[in-house]
Amino acid sequence: MNWDVQSQTVLSDLEVESEENAQGELFDFAYPVEGGGEIVVSTTRPETMLGDTAIAVHPDDPRYMHLHGKHALHPFVDRKVKIITDAVLVDPKFGTGAVKVTPAHDWNDFATGKRHKLEEINILRKDGTLNENAGPFQGQDRFAARKAVKAKLEELGLARGSKVHALTLPRSQRSGTVVEPIISTQWYVRMKPLAEPAIAAVEQGKTTIVPEHWNKTYFHWMRDIQDWCISRQLWWGHPIPAWYCNACEHTHVAQQAPSKCDKCGGALRQDEDVLDTWFSSALWPFSTLGWPDKTPDLARFYPTDDLETGYDILFFWVARMMMMGIHFMGEVPFRRVLLSGLVTDERGDKMSKVKGNVIDPLDVIQGATLDDLLAKAKNNGAKDSGLDYLRKTYPEGFAAYGADAMRFTLLSYSPQTTKIALSIKRIEGYRNFANKLWNAARYVLMNLEGSGVQATQVRPDAHCFANRFILSRLATTILTVHLSIDEYRLDEASLALYHFVWQDFCDWYLELSKALLQSGDSAIVAETRAVLMHVLETSLRLLHPMMPFITEEIWQRIAKTEALQRTIMLAPYPEGGRDGLTDETVEREMAVLQAVIVATRAIRSERDIHPRLTLPLTLRCDDVPLRALVTREQEAIASLCKATVSVEALAGSAPVDNSATSVTEGVTLVVPLAGLVDDGKERERVERQLQKLEKDLQAIDKKLGNAGFVDRAPAEVVHKERERKAELEHSCVQLREALTKLKAT
């Protein structure tokens, strides 16, 4: 058994954690051999020598041939220690090649003891002090006894030196103390028969683990499974259903307490121990639903669809629920297991009360001062270093970021990451997102005031470019969200919504809508209002599972038709269908307009032209559909660039003195700026743009000059490269012309 002397309970293998590379000491000492001579053994736990009942050597080791079958004399207790040969336990190359054997306090020695029928002498009491078998060391704590034993061996001249030794220390997950192997009688569950069907269930796809790569870990553990010690010496838990006869010690195991001993009729006492909490937890999928009664709940919810949890309890809980579920219910408890990463602190360290780095979600949601954080950590037993970490990392404590930001942040991490290093900065970013959504809603509601427009959850028809654009982007987003959710990629779904709301809706559409709302054309205004309402309302429904509070709050403020539900919680989640209608043409056209607008703003920014000044912008283009597009949407461009826009053909157009030029998407932008022009700066800007394009062009030329590429790559790939080349060449020509012009002036 693994014994935790602090909690004074048995632990299962899974509850023992390894401390790697602990600094230990390998201590050598000599046992005097009966009839003369000595044999030197090594140990990292000198106190265990009090329980030694043998010394093992390798049967073929020539150094010890003469000692086979002899006895050593124990220096502290009246005991002869047999010298045995054992090829399993002993590695003749390690240390002295002679191993002290303590069957009662070491896993390997226990097995050796069984092979050689050695006496098992327990030297430990439950609290970690030594018992009466320890002779003169009785009553000492295990670590004090270690020192005392060493000192006494030195005194007797039996110490043979020591060296530092790195070892892995088994520590209790519960208390952190070093775990002691002891011999004790406890209840175990034989795991092989339970594991086999649980392995088969995953192999046959009855239960799927997501992400899939955890299958390997699951199988690896299940196939190499150890029996499970389920007794715990704790006051909290399910009592073990075992009864012992006071008279004859016969053991009874039953669902109902037996009244007297089956064998002798004597009085019974129940086992004082309780079941491992994980044993009880393993029953959770059905024990919570009324099992063993066949309740309607059990029929309805067993098996369930999805279980979501951290990968760190795949064995503790998931695997055991699988085994118990299959055993007791005859069926797997869930169809899918979704494993997420472990939430850690910002450094990536596992949260622990002792380290003081446990982040209480409520503090993040409601806000907390540094003092609040320190008080809570201290109360949970944090060490000073942990408190220092808090002081250093959160000098201002937490602002109140809200439950929506917290939830959205957790959703934004990829499911395949093993570590979720919860960053306050990231939470703050999503808090800002919630604020952005709130302000966008304010804008929409403000512009709908008194209009009588109601949310209908029916996609309005739209003719205006901007309205068609946002409806198409909404449709694309709905499709992306559905695809992502179907693949359990909530990170992708949340990212798609974040980008849609912030970029498409706020940065582009709301800005475009301003011109439409002020157009004075009542048909356009009505259409725009309907679209604003529809997109906002649909976005809220899309976001609701990820940001339940703010979406409900806004939704309640929206005017709605009678037919709609009272709460967004009951509103249908947006589906493809009519709302999933994307419009590739409008999205492609928008890409052109966006490029033109961004290029114009870049000119403004590079030239330090104040945002309040209106730019005179001329767009030149020979491509007829393209020119038609920018002509049709010149008011939109004007609005977003704060410019007056004119459009003309490129061919035959007159050069403009003192102007800034840019080329994008086949459109040449000219901004005449008499009096404001700094030719040097402009030349730099154009040269930089030209250089970039020429570099791209070079790469494409190299590719197209490669016969292997042209011959063997798919035709559409080659075609695409040729198109790009033409486009780049055109742009370069325009820029070179602009450069010549600048140099000439």
Next chain:
RNA sequence: AGGCGCGUAGCUCAGUGGGAGAGCACUACCUUGACACGGUAGGGGUCGGCGGUUCAAUCCCGCCCGCGCCUACCA
């Protein structure tokens, strides 16, 4: 020791066999009637290293280096 996974911008991380991305941080300008928890424009990466497959590799394969986790062992 065995198994699994990871090395991509200063940080945290997405991603793909054919033009390197996001958020934060950073720089400049801007308090414009939704929003400064904001807007606009920028800078920043030999995609860990070396080979191989391929017309083409950040992506596929092999080896190496570094890191993390799990399992086992450690007198």
